[in-house]
Amino acid sequence: DAGVTQSPTHLIKxxxxxxxxxxxxxxxxxxxxWYQQALGQGPQFIFQYYEEEERQRGNFPxxxxxxxxxxxxxxxxxxxxxxxxxxxxxxxxxLEERDRVTEAFFGQGTRLTVV
Amino acid sequence: RKEVEQDPGPFNVPxxxxxxxxxxxxNSASQSFFWYRQDCRKxxxxxxxxxxxxxxxxxxxxxxxxxxxxISLLIRDSKLSDSATYLCVVRGxxxxxxxxxxxxxxxxx
Numbered sequence: 001d002a003g004v005t006q007s008p009t010h011l012i013k014x015x016x017x018x019x020x021x022x023x024x025x026x027x028x029x030x031x032x033x034w035y036q037q038a039l040g041q042g043p044q045f046i047f048q049y050y051e052e053e054e055r056q057r058g059n060f061p062x063x064x065x066x067x068x069x070x071x072x073x074x075x076x077x078x079x080x081x082x083x084x085x086x087x088x089x090x091x092x093x094x095l096e097e098r099d100r101v102t103e104a105f106f107g108q109g110t111r112l113t114v115v
Numbered sequence: 116r117k118e119v120e121q122d123p124g125p126f127n128v129p130x131x132x133x134x135x136x137x138x139x140x141x142n143s144a145s146q147s148f149f150w151y152r153q154d155c156r157k158x159x160x161x162x163x164x165x166x167x168x169x170x171x172x173x174x175x176x177x178x179x180x181x182x183x184x185x186i187s188l189l190i191r192d193s194k195l196s197d198s199a200t201y202l203c204v205v206r207g208x209x210x211x212x213x214x215x216x217x218x219x220x221x222x223x224x
Contacts, residue, residue, distance in 0.1 A: 031210075033210070033211065033212070035212075035214075040216070041216050041217075042119070042202055042214030042215050042216045042217055043159065043202075043212075043214045044214070045211040045212065045213070048210050048211065050210075055210060056209055056210045056211055058211060088156075090158060090159070092212075103161055103164075104161070104212060105161075106158035106159050106160070107158060108157065108158050109158055111156075
């Protein structure tokens, strides 16, 4: 059983460019969340997708957008990249069950460097 | 105020020692609590959930104090392989996980 997979693993972009990161959830999971982890910090919640809709959003600007596909995979898009967007971007998947959400499993992350 | 605050450490301990550290959370409506482990440049992995009555998993013991809004993790008989960053994680009555910045533990031979 493949866990959460993310692509690419590393990426270098120039300030002002746009980037798309991809995530395939763990088999059987229907919920995908995205997190940004800056160096020396804990992951910060960007947003969560469930049933192809953005269900909750963290304190991130509109430059950060996403999408969930019918097969539950997800994309994170960041427009107009800033140097401060350099971070490890983590995707986490879980399963929505009645009255609870199962354990969140994380992918290995995409390390984005903006120069 | 940050939602979850942790002592960053680092805690540098010899093999076989006991190490313990805490975190505090600000949202009194928080419902679920976890400790995640993160190795250098890797993804976080669930170490254990934390229950109100406290719980143990092998050499790891977690405690939750809802009145004071803090969570603790104790590691007994430390192994070299316990060297990592330990992330305190809280979920409120919404869907997101709120992470602390992590506590770094280094176990030396």
